[in-house]
Amino acid sequence: MSQSRYTFWVLILAVGIAGVSQGLTIPMLTVLLEKQGVSSVMNGLNAAALYIGMVMVNPFLEIPLRRIGYRSTILWGLLLVTIATALIPMFSHLAVWFVLRLLMGVGDSGLHYASQMWVTKIAAPENRGRDLSIYGLAYGVGFSIGPLGLSVLHLGIWVPFGGLLVLYLIAFLLLSRIKNEFPAQIEQTEKKQNKYAFVLRLAWLALIPSFLYGFMETSLNGSFPVYALRTGLSVEWVSLILPSFVVGSIILQMPLGALSDRVGRKQVMLVCALVGGLAFFLFPFAGENVWLMMLLLAIAGAAVGSFYSLGLAFSADILPASMVPTAGIIAGVNFGVASILAPNVNGLLMDVWEPWTIFWLMGSLLIVFAAACLFFKQKATQEQTYSMPLQKQG
Template sequence: MQDPTTLTMLAEAPLSPAERRRSLIAVIACISVVGMGLGVSIPLLALLMERQGVPASIIGLNTAMPALATFLLTPFIPALLRRVPAITFLLVCILVSAIAMPAYYFFPNVWLWFPIRFANGLALTGLFVVSEFWVNTLADEKNRGRLIGIYGTVLSCGFASGPVLLFLVGTQGLLPFATIGSLILLAGVPLILFGRGLAPRVTERPSKSFVSFLVVAPAATLAGLVYGATETNIFNLLPVYGVRTGMTEQTAAFVLSIFAAGNIFCQIPIGIWADRADRRMVLLVCALVGLLGASAIPLVAHNLWLFAPTLFIFGGVVVGLYTVGLTLLGQRFRGADLASANAAFVLMYSTGALIGPPMAGIGMDLWDPHGLIVVMAGLCGLYLAVAGWRYFTAPR
């Protein structure tokens, strides 16, 4: 493998430890604020469309706009990073996303929200792909899993705090949109204060086509797909599952926070474990525990005291697929190849988020309500087979 410094230059020379810390603080602080803004905007838009009497089918199509944006943008991000510095790219994405927020208020027609949400989806895709590439580039093999775990934990905390902020600012008038837009603009502050001259640069072309990165590291990229489908299924359909198994609506909504808590508390420990063990084996264990955890949910769904810890463990372990999948990409690729692999990973996550809910919805229609669990367990089982095949057949 080529020396990473010949592929990705950080400013004009390798960073000192202090510069590396500043650079990491800049990008992780940036993405945490973006996560908070995203955590407010998703439920806000859904509530407003429901209040306007928008049909559920139209709400679903509108919600799919960011995924469509991801499909169209991700193949071009590595080429854009060769032409535009990473920090400039992120600041443009922040500006576009911040402007999109008040645009929803000033153009309240749901059909105009389609292009607005698409533009916002382009910006968010750029933010996530480049920030993950940034962290992966700065990490070394001794701490890569831990750093990506910290990144994911901070992002999850920001996202989880969004509904709390929405409760404080409400859903009426300009205030929530102005608040979200201002929050997203603030994400640029740490980049400007701490990140100038310290962002990774891409100076060469990838060694292979973008599509090839979807299949050249299947254990890593498919981990993104499985987690994207699982996370989206949980946040969209678990409350429905809870009500249909006898929970009150309040309890069914509350259990989402248990899944989120698993996400928050388990990413760093799993990342540290991935730094000390064979990362492909860690993916295998995460998939196996995810399969067993999902399979156990119907057995404990009627007892909250058993359901809560089961869901916590399930949420904590399946997010390990995302954390360790990204870590594995950073271990294998450098420079433009890493930028392309990260973009492919985000594309696979969005694919999972797009196909997961329809699959789970059909499953629930066929076996109400446990079809949701069958779909999630099936995804973990299929991934376990792929990851196991790669573990035992791919060269070490």
Template sequence: MSAPVAPRSVNIASIAAAIGAISVVGLGLALSIPLLAFELDARGISPTWIGINTATGGIATITLAPFLPNMVRRFGAGALLMVAVLTAAVSLLAFKVTASFLLWFPLRFIFGGALCVLFVVSEFWINAAAPNHRRGLVIGIYGTVLSMGFAGGPAILSLVGTTGWAPYLCGAIFFVLASIPVMIGAASAPAIEKESSRGVLSLMRIAPAATLAAFVFGAVETGLINFLPLYGLHRGLNEPQSALLLTIAELGNVGLQLPLGLLSDRVDRRKLLLVCGTIGVVGAFLIPHLAIDSWAMWATVFTTTGIVAGLYTVGLTLLGARFDGAALATANAAFIMLYSVGLIVGPTAVGGGMQLFDPNGFAWTIGAFLALYAAVVAGQIWRDR
């Protein structure tokens, strides 16, 4: 484990480059997953095969992430981000012109790999550029922009529709626009001087509170986005009301990351992660007992979702405080790998729970993920007293 680095001045151009990159990651994920699902459905592809194709993106992340620290060291963070942005834009357009469903698998792998590079490299960049005494503030802004990107994808689809070239062109244009701050900040991109002496798995063991936060966030957030509207329908809401419930949840993500980031600069970050996990448990188990169309439900969904998203923000801040240089890049790779595993495991587990205990298995499964995480963090804090 590396010692915390000395205080550094704030490089606005460098921070803007990382934030510009992450904005399109969220937007790209939130736009592409439903858009490509609609495209395949219109072509007559079964839901099972749509799900398998979607999971290929997660497999790309798990495969590529361990190699990214050395790629940053060899080619530079700025160059990698530029290649990833352009690859994402071109591959998104390629989906529209690729008629063969079989070719969608390597194409999805390439697209998922490009998003993986954007995720890992931008997180390493923002952590390396953030001053120690304002790390939580900077990463809180970073997390807010990521959440806004997640909210922006569906908004674009609602404006331009899901058919024709318009949504693909919009997505590609946003990727290209994100290259502008990357080009401006490339000269001040953080560099890795030597290889990390530790591997991805060893860093997971050193900082489980931070790295497991990514897994739980990925599992809970993806399970919630997929099944919260369906949960609303099963409890008597109509489709617009269910969509509103999901919108309120996503607003919690956007609204709470900056306050949590600021708070993480003032308190023990592991204890803050424990508090976030515990509040998430309480909120998840409270949901089945609230009237589905009540203000209490809206407030609970807003708070629970926003606080759970804080696992990502605070976990990333904790990584930056504990590691530096090559170790930080490797830790970020571990963070994104576990996030991607969560993307695969979460919807499967939450959907299975909802099927077994319809409809409240949705909330109970989410609560179980968070309870397990809270127990792990509490155990680590207890051991280190």
């Protein structure tokens, strides 16, 4: 196995572990706070702390990435997540959990951003969609496993969180054995302009999926447990229903990535947005039929569960390689902003209107994105005003 492929598979394992962490902590803390009698609005605000941390640090992640490299940025992020995870079971106060989730968001953001950019860098252009879909698949598998930790909560809060700490240790050991690398440096030509404006002008459509995925993921994992408990579903059913979205995305993650390599990212995302939007619109009609809920969430997950990786691959197709880390920053901010908005908007909807409106909101957002795909025209690559020199190694 070549060094780059070994690095790729270590990154895949690391992001899978990160998926387990988020898939467990988000619904578990939501359920614990709901049982404490915390309002859905305050519960949503506490869940948003993870993403507030992401938004706070995301604009600055490109600096350490370019200075200390991919591996070092991942390790620092993993260290912060480990510290926060170890401290969560020691406290039960709302304010303390807010701070720890904030810290976890900072660490998660660094880990995901650096690993995504590293995978994008080492992936061959003709297989970029496939490799990024494997990355998304690993995260999805981990995220689907995470909520199962709710079923062992009765054994004590240290049981699921102790398991996470063991997984973090494995990730530390594997990451410490791979060679550090650095992204391509930026060179501005005579026509200087703001790099963020440049990326947004060329790749605005490719950056929307990160917002949509963040909104959907947090709506389901942060707001659905509250929706379920208020409609009479047990915590045990929540632990089974929630993973169905991710399981659906796992089924089509790689096929959609490979298909996008052949027919184009935009075409694939357009069809997937329509299918996912329809599934969310139909969800309220499932009533109390748990199996129909699982089916509709699985269909939605199969359609749009790979949106983040497809959007990132699309931006790498459109932009110069040296600008992809900047696109990753914007995508991360979009994900974080959406994840902050989702639990708060959904909490407000559930308090002042009907709980099922959160699904119609997600469906509407996907339909609007599908319409945007019809109007997007990719600009010629000659417009690129940044060039990519030789890659720096270290």
